[in-house]
Amino acid sequence: MISRQVFDTEHKQFRDMVRKFLKTEAMPFHEEWEEQGQVSREVWSKAGQQGMLCPTIPEQYGGVGADFRYNAIVTEEVARFGLTGIGWSLHSDIAVPYLEKYGTEQQKKAYLPRCISGEIITAIAMTEPGTGSDLQAVKTHAVLDGDDYVINGSKTFITNGQLADLVIVVAKTDPSAGAKGTSLFLVEAGTPGFEKGKKLKKIGMKAQDTSEMFFDGVRVPRENLLGQEGMGFRYLMQELAQERLSVALGAVANAEGILQHTIDYVKDRQAFGSSIASFQNTQFKLAEVDAELTMLRVFIDKCLELHIAGQLDAATAAKAKLLSTEIQCRSIDECLQLFGGYGYMWEYPVARAYADARVQKIYAGTSEIMKLIIARALMEQ
Numbered sequence: 001m002i003s004r005q006v007f008d009t010e011h012k013q014f015r016d017m018v019r020k021f022l023k024t025e026a027m028p029f030h031e032e033w034e035e036q037g038q039v040s041r042e043v044w045s046k047a048g049q050q051g052m053l054c055p056t057i058p059e060q061y062g063g064v065g066a067d068f069r070y071n072a073i074v075t076e077e078v079a080r081f082g083l084t085g086i087g088w089s090l091h092s093d094i095a096v097p098y099l100e101k102y103g104t105e106q107q108k109k110a111y112l113p114r115c116i117s118g119e120i121i122t123a124i125a126m127t128e129p130g131t132g133s134d135l136q137a138v139k140t141h142a143v144l145d146g147d148d149y150v151i152n153g154s155k156t157f158i159t160n161g162q163l164a165d166l167v168i169v170v171a172k173t174d175p176s177a178g179a180k181g182t183s184l185f186l187v188e189a190g191t192p193g194f195e196k197g198k199k200l201k202k203i204g205m206k207a208q209d210t211s212e213m214f215f216d217g218v219r220v221p222r223e224n225l226l227g228q229e230g231m232g233f234r235y236l237m238q239e240l241a242q243e244r245l246s247v248a249l250g251a252v253a254n255a256e257g258i259l260q261h262t263i264d265y266v267k268d269r270q271a272f273g274s275s276i277a278s279f280q281n282t283q284f285k286l287a288e289v290d291a292e293l294t295m296l297r298v299f300i301d302k303c304l305e306l307h308i309a310g311q312l313d314a315a316t317a318a319k320a321k322l323l324s325t326e327i328q329c330r331s332i333d334e335c336l337q338l339f340g341g342y343g344y345m346w347e348y349p350v351a352r353a354y355a356d357a358r359v360q361k362i363y364a365g366t367s368e369i370m371k372l373i374i375a376r377a378l379m380e381q
Contacts, residue, residue, distance in 0.1 A: 002294060002297065002298070004297075004301055006069065006301045006304055006305055007069060007073075011073060014070060014073055015077065017050065018050075018052060018073055018074055018077045019077055021046075021050055022077055023081075025043055025047075026039075026043055026078075026081070026086060027081060027083065029043070030082075030083055030085060030207055033085045033207035034206040034207040036207075037162075037207070038085065038162050038163060038207065038208070038209035039086055039087075039163075039207055039208075039209075041118075041121070041163065043086070044118035044121055044163075045117070045119070046118075048116060048117040048118030048119070049117070049118075052074050052088065053091065053092055053115065053116055053118055054091070054092045054096050054112075055070035055071060055074075055092070056068055056070070056071060056092075056097075056100075057112055057115075057116055061100075061108055062112065062113035062116045062117070063112070063116050068093075068242070068304070068307060069308065071092050071093050071246070072246075072249050072304055074088055074089070075088075075246055075249045075250050075253070076249055076252075076253035078250070079250035079251070079253040079254040080253040080256065080257035081257065082254065082258075082349050082352055082353055084204070084208055084352075084356045085205065085206070085208045085209075086208075087121075087159050087160040087163075087208060089246050089250060090123070090159045090160055091115070091121060091122050093242060093243065094124060094239070094242070094243045094246065095122035095123060095124045095160075095168055096112070096122055097239060097242065098168055098184065098226060098235065098239060099111055099112065099115070099122075099168070099186075099226065100112065101235075101239075102226050102231075102235055103186075103226060103227075104223070106223065111186075119165075120165045121164050121165050121166075122164060122165070122166050122167070123159060123160040123161055123164035123166075123167045123168070124158075124167070124168040124170075125155040125158050125167050125169045125170060125213050126138075126170045126236070127155060127156055127157045127158070128140060128155055128156060129154060135170065135179075135233060135236060136178060136179050136233065138153075138170055138182060139172070140152065140153025140154065140155065140170065140171045141153060141172045141175060142169075142171040142185060144173075145219075147221060147222050148221055148222065149173075149185060149219070149220050149221075149222065149224070149225065150218065150219055151169060151171055151185060151187070151193075151215045151217075151218040151219075151220065152215055152216060152217060152218070153171065153215050154212065154213065154214050155212065155213040155214075155215075156200075156212045157210055158211050158213055159208060159209075159363075160209060161196060161197075161199075161209055161211025161212070161213060162196060162199055162209035162211050163209055164189060164196075165188065166186060166187070166188055166189070167186075167188075167194075167213065168184055168185070168186060168187075168226060169184070169185045169186075169187050169215070170183075170184060170232060170236070171183060171184075171185060173229050173230060174230060179233040179234075181230060182230070182232035182236075183225060183226075183227075183229045183230060183231070183232040184225070184227060184235060185220055185224050185226060186224045186226055187215075187218060187220055187224070191219075191220065192217075192218070193215060193216045193217045193218035194213070194215055195213070195214045195216070196211050196212070196213055196214075197212030197213065197214060198211070199211055200212065202359070204354075204355030204356035204358060204359065205355075205356050205359060237314075240314065240317070240364070240365070241307070241312050241314055241316075241317035242312075242317075243364050244317040244318065244364050244370075245300075245303055245304065245307055245312060245317055245320055245321075246364075247321050247324070247325065247360060247363075247364045248300050248303065248317075248320040248321050248323075248324035249300060249304070249324075251324035251325050251327075251328040251357070251360055252293065252296055252297055252300050252324050252328070254328060254332075254353060254356075254357065255293055255327065255328045255331040255357075257349075258331070258349065258350055258353045259286070259290060259293060259331065259335060261350060262335040262338055262350065263277075263286060265338070265339060266282050266286070266338055276338065285334050288334070289331045289335065292327055292330075292331065293327070293331060296323060296324060299320065299323070303316060303317065303320045313377075314373055314377070315373055315374050315377035318365070318369075318373040318374050319370070319374055321364060321365065321370050322367055322371065322374070324360075325357075325360035325361045325367065328357050328360060329360065329361060332353050332354050332357050335350055336350045336351070336354050
């Protein structure tokens, strides 16, 4: 394992704390959460008490004003342990930053302290049935009626959907204006007309509460507009680099965790009178996976450094997301093969990782969208 220069001593101490927390407060319960289809609210509250939620939020709103490396550590350790039910990265890295950057002072004071403590769990409702990655095709609309916006439409595949107390809803305020007609709204759970659908049953990430959402004449005050009307699409585009970096950080850490698990397994497993680890094929496959992950780790850490410096552009973030998720899935597949039939059993972490990882190439922009972003940047040179 190469030394990671991007982190200093304080970051390493924080990582040790996060690991200990996850080993005691999450790992023993994750199988139960898989059966329930969501994690407990208690683990959110405990994480908030430990400063693990939204560490970048300034002190004036109850945060510690840390840099994004602390977010990265939480994302990596959750992924390394395969705790895919825990939606902290969606909360801390994606949803809450919209509120911090584009919210009014009143909105920030009302919501940010409770987002940090874990009292409020957030979600962001972008994806709609039939639209997928095409955010410009959003059909959910919001019409100003007096001092209220009235929201109608539906969303799907919403992470933290069941637990969410506050949802950032992407809606069209001017359907004729294309992307410039998109706005963001803050909608609280329990608002009349806002209904959460069933928990969606997925191939993997079974402990992650992923839901449909329905908005039928939902009235929210004008003050619930997040940022300026018509600026929603621009806001989304500006924040996607951090979202894709977050996915990439988790992808590498998860693959590294499965590689170590596989190394431990092949050393213990016997076949044909010898340890599986003694077979040249096993050694070569593990060497290939390790070499590729080492290369990827260096690149993703560089992307993290660029992001901290405010220099991570859209094309580089797309490369990070594309490469990390493709390599993650490929690496886990190679590792699973070394487990033989046991690798197909749900009780083994490699089986869970294989199922959980597949969606990484889909959400936060599909691999095909990432290629399109990269290609456009090449054509503009």
